Amino acid sequence: MDDLFTTTEFYYTDYTDFAEGKVCSLEDVRQFKKKFAPVVLSLIFAVGLVGNLLVVITFRYYKRTKSMTDVYLLNMAVADILFVLTLPFWTVNYHKGEWIFKDFMCKFIRSIYAINFTCSMLLLACVGIDRYVAIVQVTKSFRFRTTTMAYKRVICFSVWIMSACLSGLTYYFSKCYKYNERFVCEASYPEDATALKWKLAVIIVQISLGFCIPFFVMFFCYLCIIKTLLQAHNSQRHKAIRVIVAVVAVFLVCQVPYNVVLVIKATQLGRTDGICSKNINYAYAFFITETVAFFHCCLNPVIYAFVGVKFRNYFMKIMQDLWCISKQYMVGSRISRVPSETSRRTSEVYVTEGGSSFTM
Numbered sequence: 001m002d003d004l005f006t007t008t009e010f011y012y013t014d015y016t017d018f019a020e021g022k023v024c025s026l027e028d029v030r031q032f033k034k035k036f037a038p039v040v041l042s043l044i045f046a047v048g049l050v051g052n053l054l055v056v057i058t059f060r061y062y063k064r065t066k067s068m069t070d071v072y073l074l075n076m077a078v079a080d081i082l083f084v085l086t087l088p089f090w091t092v093n094y095h096k097g098e099w100i101f102k103d104f105m106c107k108f109i110r111s112i113y114a115i116n117f118t119c120s121m122l123l124l125a126c127v128g129i130d131r132y133v134a135i136v137q138v139t140k141s142f143r144f145r146t147t148t149m150a151y152k153r154v155i156c157f158s159v160w161i162m163s164a165c166l167s168g169l170t171y172y173f174s175k176c177y178k179y180n181e182r183f184v185c186e187a188s189y190p191e192d193a194t195a196l197k198w199k200l201a202v203i204i205v206q207i208s209l210g211f212c213i214p215f216f217v218m219f220f221c222y223l224c225i226i227k228t229l230l231q232a233h234n235s236q237r238h239k240a241i242r243v244i245v246a247v248v249a250v251f252l253v254c255q256v257p258y259n260v261v262l263v264i265k266a267t268q269l270g271r272t273d274g275i276c277s278k279n280i281n282y283a284y285a286f287f288i289t290e291t292v293a294f295f296h297c298c299l300n301p302v303i304y305a306f307v308g309v310k311f312r313n314y315f316m317k318i319m320q321d322l323w324c325i326s327k328q329y330m331v332g333s334r335i336s337r338v339p340s341e342t343s344r345r346t347s348e349v350y351v352t353e354g355g356s357s358f359t360m
Contacts, residue, residue, distance in 0.1 A: 024276035037094040048084040051301035080297040083116040098182035106176040106185035114167035125217040132221035254296040257289040
């Protein structure tokens with residue numbers, strides 16, 4: 001089965017293409033991915049998991065979700081955590097050079113990836129809308145935000161359900177099969193005239209929901225917010241504007257190159273008259289820009305949460321409490337080695353002193 005009928009968002013195993021009517025080998029691209037992908041994906045996994053777990057811990061034990069922005073940030077952290085949890089499977093896939101987790105895991109992992117990537121992008125748009133209402137539509141802010149907070153579970157559930165439904169195409173077409181003596185996990189389309197239509201439909205859905213809709217919503221909302229802040233006489237407005245610029249800039253840097261490559265790929269579907277070197281460059285560009293897009297899940301906690309003074313204070317509180325817990329554990333271990341009477345008195349004193357150090 002060749003590239004005319006198979007494709008994947010990851011391009012992990014798609015190592016042949018057609019150019020000038022002949023098969024164009026992408027073996028060099030495969031070797032490049034095998035060398036660098038495990039390192040890069042492991043880094044994204046570690047940083048993204050730790051950063052987003054800190055956000056979840058902060059909301060769970062230190063900061064109540066008092067606004068819809070907080071609710072969206074919490075859900076976005078969960079989505080990013082689920083997303084990074086799929087990366088070890090692809091890391092193993094790169095390292096082994098083939099898919100070893102069978103057909104069900106192929107469908108499941110690719111679906112989880114699609115659900116959480118789409119969900120994260122839609123939640124970014126929701127954050128922009130909530131900030132727009134809070135800052136620009138001040139007179140309507142109280143009623144709107146009170147209503148949304150009352151239905152926060154319904155709203156977030158709807159976002160997750162929408163993301164799950166949109167990933168249905170990914171689940172349906174994903175398949176583990178043998179190709180060039182290797183088992184691969186990628187989208188497999190019917191070998192007929194509808195194949196190109198399905199491939200184009202998947203790319204259109206991915207571009208529109210993964211980039212276009214969040215981008216235009218964010219652009220409109222944050223543009224109005226900046227305009228409002230510039231008209232306000234507030235000493236904090238410049239800091240707020242810098243944060244907004246950082247949010248939009250990171251989104252553009254991470255997402256624009258990847259989606260431009262997707263558009264180019266869509267225009268090349270079904271063509272066999274291309275130049276082999278150009279197709280190889282497209283394969284390199286796809287891998288690099290997609291990896292940059294993955295880094296967005298690591299930057300989300302920094303930009304949307306820890307950039308605020310309160311969140312930084314909560315983060316420091318978490319570090320202090322973890323230090324107190326580790327210190328208590330180490331002291332407790334040393335105390336257990338001394339005579340029982342001394343141990344009992346010492347531990348009682350320590351518990352009394354340490355009881356209030358970890359307040360949740």
